[in-house]
Amino acid sequence: MLLKLILLGVGIWLIYRIFRGYGKSLQQPPPPPIEDDMVRCTYCGVHQPKSESILSNGKFYCSQEHRNLGKEKE
Ligand SMILES: [Zn+2]
16 A cells, blocks of 8 residues: 555656656747847958948958958959
8 A cells, every 4th residue: 555655656746747848848938039139240251240341332251350350442
């Protein structure tokens, strides 16, 4: 009788654990939406968020350096 109760308890605990794990996986937040548009450095072609890029004459650059280099190329 006691063994049955223990087994029942273990069974419930296992179901609880599986359920929790399942719920957890369901509740996992989706990857944060990319609020920033990804833009391409005109000079080297690297992709990075718009907010981190330098905009110059309607062109995006990954760094100040590349902006200067890109300007020279024009
Ligand atoms: Zn670059």
